[in-house]
Amino acid sequence: MTDDAPLLDVENLWVRFRTRTGMFDAVRGLSFTLGRERLGIVGESGSGKSMTGRAMLRLIRPPGMIEADRLEVHGEDILALPEKRMRALRGGRISMIMQDPKFSLNPVMTVGQQLIEALRAHERVSPSVARERALATLDEVAIREPERVLGLYPHEVSGGMGQRIMIAMMLLPDPEILVADEPTSALDVSVQLQVLEIIDKLVRDRGMGLMFISHDLNLVARFCDRIMIMYAGRIVETCKASDLARARHPYTLGLLNSVPDLEHPRDRLEVLQRDPAWREAPSVSART
Numbered sequence: 001m002t003d004d005a006p007l008l009d010v011e012n013l014w015v016r017f018r019t020r021t022g023m024f025d026a027v028r029g030l031s032f033t034l035g036r037e038r039l040g041i042v043g044e045s046g047s048g049k050s051m052t053g054r055a056m057l058r059l060i061r062p063p064g065m066i067e068a069d070r071l072e073v074h075g076e077d078i079l080a081l082p083e084k085r086m087r088a089l090r091g092g093r094i095s096m097i098m099q100d101p102k103f104s105l106n107p108v109m110t111v112g113q114q115l116i117e118a119l120r121a122h123e124r125v126s127p128s129v130a131r132e133r134a135l136a137t138l139d140e141v142a143i144r145e146p147e148r149v150l151g152l153y154p155h156e157v158s159g160g161m162g163q164r165i166m167i168a169m170m171l172l173p174d175p176e177i178l179v180a181d182e183p184t185s186a187l188d189v190s191v192q193l194q195v196l197e198i199i200d201k202l203v204r205d206r207g208m209g210l211m212f213i214s215h216d217l218n219l220v221a222r223f224c225d226r227i228m229i230m231y232a233g234r235i236v237e238t239c240k241a242s243d244l245a246r247a248r249h250p251y252t253l254g255l256l257n258s259v260p261d262l263e264h265p266r267d268r269l270e271v272l273q274r275d276p277a278w279r280e281a282p283s284v285s286a287r288t
Helices: 049-056 083-092 111-120 127-140 146-150 159-171 189-206 217-223 241-246 250-257 276-280
Strands: 008-019 022-034 038-042 064-067 070-073 094-097 177-181 209-214 226-231 234-240
Touching: 008 049, 022 049, 022 234, 038 049, 038 217, 049 070, 049 094, 049 177, 049 209, 083 094, 094 159, 111 127, 111 146, 111 159, 127 146, 127 159, 159 189, 177 189, 189 209, 189 217, 209 217, 217 226, 217 241, 217 250, 226 241, 226 250, 234 241, 234 250
Parallel strands: 038 209, 038 226, 094 177, 177 209
Antiparallel strands: 008 022, 008 064, 008 070, 226 234
16 A cells, blocks of 8 residues: 555445334445545534444444445455454554543453553563553553553543543554544543644654544534534535635534634524435545
8 A cells, every 4th residue: 555545445335224114324325535634524413423433443233234335444445354354453553432431441450451451452562561552652641640540440530531541542552543433522621622632642643544523513623634524324515624614515504503602602503404305415525
């Protein structure tokens, strides 16, 4: 794979679930690429954002199904890979930060045990080397007293620290792609900014590709390079983050106008109006 080739190449992605009432399509015909950049994916709950992120790691389990004309990570067709190879790919080359660390960390293992296990699952290193790498990564994510934190259990750390530990765990094997699924949703505003600054610095310093999934369009506009806006499992608009003010789709404009703006206060926020025609419109391509 050449240096300018996309890290992630997706064409006509569908995520489907077989139900008692028929087939439900959670993601419908998505096409996009991800290079060494920060790609934001925005939409309401149920728009298919998280399903798209999980599909990148083939984490959709039966009765869910993933279909695509192309779904390649680092040039590998992940839909054709055996599960053993996928386990090496997950975490090793592409990692995912889940929404709430309290449900992602093992409550009966110390932070140190979990970090060391995450690294040794992908690299043949001794426990002492893994421990040193874990300490260095905790320091990278701005955790003070990393030696002490290694011995703590998840219930003994705050939400913000738990999220930073989760980031450290995902970055220990040095992946090239990071999928961040609303990594700040359970945190207060001041801690959110700290976590975002940490992710941003690590992504830039390591030259990674980032998929940043969020409800907050304004936050994504400040943090990302490109934005994909999703509605009902499809991409309705895509643009550079710097061009968000020139967005055209009524759904994008509705999302923007329904969020408070301290610099431009309004007496009433707009109610988001939805047109049934948006659901059946073809998905916009975000391939570069």
